[in-house]
Amino acid sequence: MSPDAHIVSTGTALPGEPVDNEAIARRFGTDVASAEAFIGTRQRHFAVDLNTGQVTHTLTDLGAQACAQAMARADLEPRDVDFLVLGTSSPDALVPATVNLIADRLGIDQVSTYQLQSGCAGALQALDLACRLLDEEHLIGLVVGADVCVKHLVLDRNTNSVGRTGHVLFGDGDGAGAAVLASELVPGSxxxxxxxxxxxxxxxxxxxxxxxxxxxxxxxxxxxxxxxxxxxxxxxxxxxxxxxxxxxxxxxxxxxxxxxxxxxxxxxxxxxxxxxxxxxxxxxxxxxxxxxxxxxxxxxxxxxxxxxxxxxxxxxxxxxxxxxxxxxxxxxxxxxx
Amino acid sequence: MSPDAHIVSTGTALPGEPVDNEAIARRFGTDVASAEAFIGTRQRHFAVDLNTGQVTHTLTDLGAQACAQAMARADLEPRDVDFLVLGTSSPDALVPATVNLIADRLGIDQVSTYQLQSGCAGALQALDLACRLLDEEHLIGLVVGADVCVKHLVLDRNTNSVGRTGHVLFGDGDGAGAAVLASELVPGSxxxxxxxxxxxxxxxxxxxxxxxxxxxxxxxxxxxxxxxxxxxxxxxxxxxxxxxxxxxxxxxxxxxxxxxxxxxxxxxxxxxxxxxxxxxxxxxxxxxxxxxxxxxxxxxxxxxxxxxxxxxxxxxxxxxxxxxxxxxxxxxxxxxx
Missing domain, CATH: 3.40.47.10 (Thiolase/Chalcone synthase)
Known part of the structure; x- marks a missing residue:
C-alpha cells in the first residue's frame, strides 16, 4: 500500500441522550432481564425521539458532526480536505449519496466522494478505499462510518411490530465516527x-x-x-x-x-x-x-x-x-x- | 495511477424484451408523442412484467449475467477473479450488499468486494476504485454498473401513481454492464x-x-x-x-x-x-x-x-x-x- 496512510485524528457523534434498557422496557413493556442477557448492550442512542416518533438526526447530521470534530482536532479547514469516503448500510436516500450531503454541510467542494454500501465491514472497506485514494492529488481525506436504524424502527406499541423489531430496539443504535487520513507522517498518528x-x-x-x-x-x-x-x-x-x-x-x-x-x-x-x-x-x-x-x-x-x-x-x-x-x-x- | 489498468472485455445484460413507447402508452393510457419529445428514449427493458406486476429479474440476476458474459469473453474462470466492484443506486437490499450475491452466483469466493452507492456517476467511481485496487494481490477484477427501477414502479392504473412515476416509466430502464479489468496489458484491450x-x-x-x-x-x-x-x-x-x-x-x-x-x-x-x-x-x-x-x-x-x-x-x-x-x-x- 503506497503511499503510507496515517490516521491523524478521529471524531464521533451520537444523537441525544443515551437510552438504557430500563427506559426501553418502560416504553414498550418488554422484558429487560432476558433481553439484556441476550444482547449485552447496556445503552444506545437513537436518532428518533422514542416518545413522539420525531426523527431528531439524519445520517447527514451525524456524519457531518463526527467529521467536524475530526477536522477540528487535526486543525483542518474545509479547503484542506481532498476526498470523503463514507461506509454505511442506511443512507438518508438512495440518491444523492449521503456522503455528498455531508461534504456540502462541511463546506467542502470540488472533491472526490465515495459511499460504500455495507454492513459493519463497510467501515474498514472505507478505510481501505481511503488508503488507496492517497496520491499526489489526494493528500488528506475524511473517512466516515455511520448508521441510523430509525427508518426501520416501528414505534407504535399498539401493533405487533415492536415484537418484530424488538432486536433492533435493544441491540442497535445510531451514531457516526470519522477519521482524518493523511499520507504525511504526523507524530502521534x-x-x-x-x-x-x-x-x-x-x-x-x-x-x-x-x-x-x-x-x-x-x-x-x-x-x-x-x-x-x-x-x-x-x-x-x-x-x-x-x-x-x-x-x-x-x-x-x-x-x-x-x-x-x-x-x-x-x-x-x-x-x-x-x-x-x-x-x-x-x-x-x-x-x-x-x-x-x-x-x-x-x-x-x-x-x-x-x-x-x-x-x-x-x-x-x-x-x-x-x-x-x-x-x-x-x-x-x-x-x- | 499505478499499476496500469486495462479493460480486457465487457459484458451487458437487459431483462426481457424491449418495451417501446407505444407499448407503455397502450398499457397506461398516456400520451406518447409529448413524452417522446421530452424523454428522447425509444425503448427500454424492465425487470418486471408490466402486465402482471411480477418481478422477473433482480439486480443480482442482471449483474451476474453481465459479469458472466465479460468473464467468458476474457476466457476467465471464477478462481481467476481477485475482486468485484459494483456501482448502483438500487441495491436488491440494504444488507447484504448485492455485489456479494453476484460473487456468490458466479462461484467467486474469498475475494475483495465493494459496492458504491451512487446515481449514474457510480459506474465511473467503480472503475476508479477498481483501478486503485489493482496491486500485487489483485491482478484481475470485475467492475459492474447496474440499476433496476422496479421497486419504485407503481403499476396500478387505478391510482394516480402512474402519473407521479410516469417519468420513471418513460425515461428509465433496467440493465447491467460489466468489464474485466486487469493490470496486464492485453492486445485489443x-x-x-x-x-x-x-x-x-x-x-x-x-x-x-x-x-x-x-x-x-x-x-x-x-x-x-x-x-x-x-x-x-x-x-x-x-x-x-x-x-x-x-x-x-x-x-x-x-x-x-x-x-x-x-x-x-x-x-x-x-x-x-x-x-x-x-x-x-x-x-x-x-x-x-x-x-x-x-x-x-x-x-x-x-x-x-x-x-x-x-x-x-x-x-x-x-x-x-x-x-x-x-x-x-x-x-x-x-x-x-
Whole structure:
C-alpha cells in the first residue's frame, strides 16, 4: 500500500441522550432481564425521539458532526480536505449519496466522494478505499462510518411490530465516527499497515438481511429485517480467527507482537466466543458496543477513537469486523507513530 | 495511477424484451408523442412484467449475467477473479450488499468486494476504485454498473401513481454492464488513463432525489422520486464541459487528440445541449440511452461495450457521466491498445 496512510485524528457523534434498557422496557413493556442477557448492550442512542416518533438526526447530521470534530482536532479547514469516503448500510436516500450531503454541510467542494454500501465491514472497506485514494492529488481525506436504524424502527406499541423489531430496539443504535487520513507522517498518528476485506463462505445463506421498500412495495412489504442468530454465533468467531490470521500474514506480523485488539462489535455472547476463539491472553481489548449500541459502521471508528488515547509509538493493534450478512471478514493492522 | 489498468472485455445484460413507447402508452393510457419529445428514449427493458406486476429479474440476476458474459469473453474462470466492484443506486437490499450475491452466483469466493452507492456517476467511481485496487494481490477484477427501477414502479392504473412515476416509466430502464479489468496489458484491450470523480456545486439543491422507505415510513411515505428538470437541463451541459476540461488536463491530452466521446446519457434534449456545449466536431459520439433506456449505472458499460468494437490501437476516448443528484461530475480517459 503506497503511499503510507496515517490516521491523524478521529471524531464521533451520537444523537441525544443515551437510552438504557430500563427506559426501553418502560416504553414498550418488554422484558429487560432476558433481553439484556441476550444482547449485552447496556445503552444506545437513537436518532428518533422514542416518545413522539420525531426523527431528531439524519445520517447527514451525524456524519457531518463526527467529521467536524475530526477536522477540528487535526486543525483542518474545509479547503484542506481532498476526498470523503463514507461506509454505511442506511443512507438518508438512495440518491444523492449521503456522503455528498455531508461534504456540502462541511463546506467542502470540488472533491472526490465515495459511499460504500455495507454492513459493519463497510467501515474498514472505507478505510481501505481511503488508503488507496492517497496520491499526489489526494493528500488528506475524511473517512466516515455511520448508521441510523430509525427508518426501520416501528414505534407504535399498539401493533405487533415492536415484537418484530424488538432486536433492533435493544441491540442497535445510531451514531457516526470519522477519521482524518493523511499520507504525511504526523507524530502521534496511527499508521494503517494493511486492510483485509474478503467475501467468504460461498453458497452460505445470509446471516442478516435488511431490506428497503420502494413505492411499489408499500402494499405488501416483506419482513424488513431478518437475522439468523444461531448461524451468527457459530460462524463469526471462526471468521474472526481467519481474519486475524490472514491480516497478520499480509502484514508480516506475529500475533505476539500485537498489543491491542479491536474485536468485532456484535451483540450478545458472541464477543466472548470471539475472544476465546482468538485465544488472546496478553492483548488489551478495546470495545464500545455495550455503551454505544450496535451502531454498525460507526463502531470501528469509536474503537479507533479509544485506541488513539492509548496507543504509543511502535505499539501494534488489529481491528476486526465480521459482517454476518453475506459473511464478510474485514481487518486492519495499525501501528502507533 | 499505478499499476496500469486495462479493460480486457465487457459484458451487458437487459431483462426481457424491449418495451417501446407505444407499448407503455397502450398499457397506461398516456400520451406518447409529448413524452417522446421530452424523454428522447425509444425503448427500454424492465425487470418486471408490466402486465402482471411480477418481478422477473433482480439486480443480482442482471449483474451476474453481465459479469458472466465479460468473464467468458476474457476466457476467465471464477478462481481467476481477485475482486468485484459494483456501482448502483438500487441495491436488491440494504444488507447484504448485492455485489456479494453476484460473487456468490458466479462461484467467486474469498475475494475483495465493494459496492458504491451512487446515481449514474457510480459506474465511473467503480472503475476508479477498481483501478486503485489493482496491486500485487489483485491482478484481475470485475467492475459492474447496474440499476433496476422496479421497486419504485407503481403499476396500478387505478391510482394516480402512474402519473407521479410516469417519468420513471418513460425515461428509465433496467440493465447491467460489466468489464474485466486487469493490470496486464492485453492486445485489443482499452487502457484506463485517468478517472475524475468530483462533487461540485456546493450548496446547490439536489437536482434528483430517490428515496427509500423503511418499516417506519410505510404509513406516511414521502414522494419516492423528485427531479428538477430545469436545473438538470441548465447545469448538466456546463458540468460536462468542466469534466471534459478537467479530465483532459489530468491526463495531459489535447481535446483535438480525442477520437471518441461517450457523453452523459441523460434523457430528453439534454444530450444535444451537451454536444453543443462541448463543441466537438470531429469526434465520434457513442450513446445508447435511446435504445437501452436510462439504466443508470449500467449505461457507461453499455457505451464501453460499443467502444470496444470500434476503438483502434492508440485511439483515444473520453467518457463523461454527470449525476444531477448532488451534482457529481465524473469522467475517464481511455486509450486503445
Amino acid at each position: 496511527i499508521a494503517v499497515r494493511r486492510v483485509l476485506n474478503r467475501f467468504s463462505e460461498l453458497s452460505r445463506t445470509p446471516g442478516q438481511v435488511v431490506r428497503w421498500f420502494g413505492a411499489a412495495d408499500l402494499a405488501r412489504p416483506e419482513q424488513p429485517v431478518e437475522q439468523d442468530h444461531k448461524a451468527i454465533a457459530q460462524r463469526v468467531p471462526l471468521l474472526a480467527r481467519q481474519a486475524m490470521r490472514e491480516v497478520l500474514g499480509m502484514t508480516g506480523w506475529y500475533q505476539a507482537s500485537v498489543s491491542y485488539l479491536l474485536p468485532p462489535q456484535l451483540p450478545g455472547r458472541v464477543p466472548q466466543h470471539v475472544a476465546n476463539e482468538l485465544g488472546l491472553a496478553d492483548v488489551t481489548e478495546i470495545s464500545c458496543v455495550a455503551d454505544v449500541g450496535n451502531a454498525g459502521n460507526a463502531l470501528p471508528f469509536f474503537q479507533l477513537d479509544l485506541l488513539r488515547d492509548r496507543i504509543l509509538a511502535e505499539e501494534r493493534a488489529v481491528a476486526i469486523a465480521i459482517e454476518p450478512s453475506k459473511w464478510i471478514k474485514a481487518a486492519v493492522t495499525l501501528e502507533g507513530m | 482499452i487502457a484506463v488513463r485517468r478517472v475524475l470523480n468530483r462533487f461540485s456545486e456546493l450548496s446547490r439543491t439536489p437536482g434528483q432525489v430517490v428515496r427509500w422507505f423503511g418499516a417506519a415510513d410505510l404509513a406516511r411515505p414521502e414522494q419516492p422520486v423528485e427531479q428538477d428538470h430545469k436545473a438538470i437541463a441548465q447545469r448538466v451541459p456546463l458540468l460536462a464541459r468542466q469534466a471534459m476540461r478537467e479530465v483532459l488536463g489530468m491526463t495531459g491530452w489535447y481535446q483535438a487528440s480525442v477520437s471518441y466521446l461517450l457523453p452523459p446519457q441523460l434523457p430528453g434534449r439534454v444530450p444535444q445541449h451537451v454536444a453543443n456545449e462541448l463543441g466537438l466536431a470531429d469526434v465520434t459520439e457513442i450513446s445508447c440511452v435511446a435504445d437501452v433506456g436510462n439504466a443508470g449505472n449500467a449505461l457507461p458499460f453499455f457505451q464501453l461495450d460499443l467502444l470496444r468494437d470500434r476503438i483502434l490501437a492508440e485511439e483515444r476516448a473520453v467518457a463523461i457521466a454527470i449525476e444531477p443528484s448532488k451534482w457529481i461530475k465524473a469522467a475517464v480517459t481511455l486509450e486503445g491498445m
